[in-house]
Amino acid sequence: MNKLIRFHAPILRRTFPDRRSIALARYWHTSKKMSSESSDMKWNDGLTPLQLMVLKDKATERPNTGAYLHTKDTGVYHCANCDTPLYSSNAKFDARCGWPAFYEEVSPGAITYHRDESLMPARVEICCGKCGGHLGHVFEGEGWKQLLNLPKDSRHCVNSASLNFKKE
Template sequence: MTDPKNLSEAEWRERLTPEQFHVLREKGTERAFAGKYDQNKAEGEYRCAGCGQILFESDDKFDSGSGWPSFTEPAEQSAVAEHRDTSHGMIRTEVTCSNCEGHLGHVFPDGPGPHGLRYCINSLALEFEPED
């Protein structure tokens, strides 16, 4: 199987919908309250829409009121990478998939739980796998 980090732009375009490509490969953002997982309350795993890696668990999902799925922490810290983002005149922390380097969203220091973090993630960057 091809390492997702080595896929060409054309291969990514074949693998993803145009909307997913915009978010995952071009660092786009979906509109608030438009994503299919913002209000999802089912139990299960949230995987990267680009490569299938497990990123977040439903037990760590909460309703932040932001309009995007929000999580207190990743399923495993190694599942995501964080990068300084100075785009749009702001200083933020971008979150990417550690396996395929796809853009997921951002993490903010205003969440609940022991770490006080809110991983604000685009639904288009995720695929949900319900618990059996």
């Protein structure tokens, strides 16, 4: 039986190159890998179910629902899980994309960047540099620098659920 599967599998792949199936397989592979990595992390008992879904399981909050979407106060956005400072309010801008947007992190190393192939084309996932909690994705070269006169042409698209804002 095993021999039969081994024999037929490459032929089936060549005969039916179903791109969606391949993308799904990659998604599950990536998710499995990510969830096994995240199982070693410590998660704050005070996190809401939504925060845990986003930070730990890499879910995305629904657009235009996040607590910090329209926040314009001066302060620092910290990781909701481990309290590491992640973004300054100075770097926040209105991208009208449905999630809070920042053009850069508060300091080098505050966040980490990871290739995410769960959707095609692949995106760059951003995580808390200390606890590894999922924040969102970063998109480069969309034209925000020119449009809003920003120092960088990056959009860090961050879930409000991953953040805890501290007003200064």
